[in-house]
Amino acid sequence: MSWQQELRCAITTQAELAAKLELTAEERLGIEQAARAGFGLSVTPYYLGLCDPHDPSCPIRRQIIPHALEARAAEGDLRDPLGEAAHEVAPRLIQRYPDRALLLVTDQCAVHCRFCTRSRTLGRGRGAAPLALLGEALRYLRGHPEIRDVILSGGDPLCMSTSRLCALVQAVRSIPHVETIRLGTRAPVCLPSRITAELVRALGRYHPIWVMTHFNHPRELSAQAARACTRLVDGGFPVMNQTVLLRGVNDDPLVLAELWRTLVRWRVRPYYLMQMDPVAGSAHLRTPLERGIEILEQLQGKLSGIALPKLVVDTPGGQGKVPLGPNYIVGRAPGCTRLRTPLGSEVDYLDPPARQR
Numbered sequence: 001m002s003w004q005q006e007l008r009c010a011i012t013t014q015a016e017l018a019a020k021l022e023l024t025a026e027e028r029l030g031i032e033q034a035a036r037a038g039f040g041l042s043v044t045p046y047y048l049g050l051c052d053p054h055d056p057s058c059p060i061r062r063q064i065i066p067h068a069l070e071a072r073a074a075e076g077d078l079r080d081p082l083g084e085a086a087h088e089v090a091p092r093l094i095q096r097y098p099d100r101a102l103l104l105v106t107d108q109c110a111v112h113c114r115f116c117t118r119s120r121t122l123g124r125g126r127g128a129a130p131l132a133l134l135g136e137a138l139r140y141l142r143g144h145p146e147i148r149d150v151i152l153s154g155g156d157p158l159c160m161s162t163s164r165l166c167a168l169v170q171a172v173r174s175i176p177h178v179e180t181i182r183l184g185t186r187a188p189v190c191l192p193s194r195i196t197a198e199l200v201r202a203l204g205r206y207h208p209i210w211v212m213t214h215f216n217h218p219r220e221l222s223a224q225a226a227r228a229c230t231r232l233v234d235g236g237f238p239v240m241n242q243t244v245l246l247r248g249v250n251d252d253p254l255v256l257a258e259l260w261r262t263l264v265r266w267r268v269r270p271y272y273l274m275q276m277d278p279v280a281g282s283a284h285l286r287t288p289l290e291r292g293i294e295i296l297e298q299l300q301g302k303l304s305g306i307a308l309p310k311l312v313v314d315t316p317g318g319q320g321k322v323p324l325g326p327n328y329i330v331g332r333a334p335g336c337t338r339l340r341t342p343l344g345s346e347v348d349y350l351d352p353p354a355r356q357r
């Protein structure tokens with residue numbers, strides 16, 4: 001199937017889904033609730049094909065099939081966990097850091113992930129923003145020379161046609177102070193057919209472009225996904241992966257080690273392990289903050305440095321991302337720091353004598 005057919009044939013109803021897999025009562029209820037709440041089921045035939053039709057705890061199913069628990073409110077849940085509405089500096093442009101900005105170019109995605117941080121806006125009918133609608137955002141970028149890095153996200157920019165996407169990328173690239181462009185996309189994971197030779201050639205004219213993708217589980221590492229990643233890397237796009245830590249999906253060091261090792265073999269760099277945003281209705285998929293720290297601690301020293309991402313939490317309210325990790329400092333005295341090592345020992349690190357500093 002071509003990528004356009006994949007998108008046109010997206011599965012969005014309970015009846016279509018029930019024809020492909022055995023649904024549980026909680027899933028049936030979840031699908032009805034989600035449709036009423038405005039963030040319904042949507043999945044490409046390709047990604048649905050990765051599901052286990054008989055196992056409701058399948059890591060792909062948990063990511064895409066609404067569950068009855070989505071109706072349950074949890075303390076601290078927010079509709080807009082990252083305060084994006086408050087940080088919008090122009091329509092669809094969010095700036096939270098001095099040197100970077102995030103441009104939301106479409107509200108369409110190949111797949112509706114149940115833990116989506118933008119479920120409040122996704123698929124709500126705005127569709128791909130025509131260039132004219134982004135005029136104000138582009139003017140803002142042009143008027144702010146401190147912005148060196150522009151992230152195109154959404155929705156998924158790769159759900160747009162190649163010509164529309166290239167027109168937009170060209171408009172951003174023509175701003176002299178923009179050094180790097182990033183494309184935030186789950187296409188390599190959910191719609192690998194989108195990564196055509198034509199797309200790679202067309203976008204390659206606007207390098208440097210970094211691709212930020214989103215693999216969460218080894219079950220997503222299909223031959224098609226490998227081809228999509230290889231094509232991007234061969235086309236000169238550094239590919240970075242952001243994994244969201246998900247309860248019952250990937251909150252296990254062995255699962256993540258397998259995922260990240262394979263990605264490295266594909267030349268995709270595990271960049272972030274993201275603590276899940278407290279988006280309304282997703283508490284059942286969220287882990288305690290401590291869990292991510294424990295997982296990293298178990299992998300530190302066991303997994304190649306290039307396969308180990310940084311754990312970050314995007315602070316609720318949109319004050320920026322904060323890195324988290326195990327603490328290796330066990331004590332400090334003037335000029336001396338005691339560290340615990342991955343081998344379990346403790347060693348002192350001595351600073352240089354004060355005079356030489």
Ligand SMILES: *Cc1c(COP(=O)(O)O)cnc(C)c1O
Pocket residue numbers: 094095096097100101102151321
């Ligand atoms: C996450 C994010 C970025 C990018 O952050 P990096 O740490 O540079 O990857 C930029 N802008 C916004 C609004 C973000 O949420």
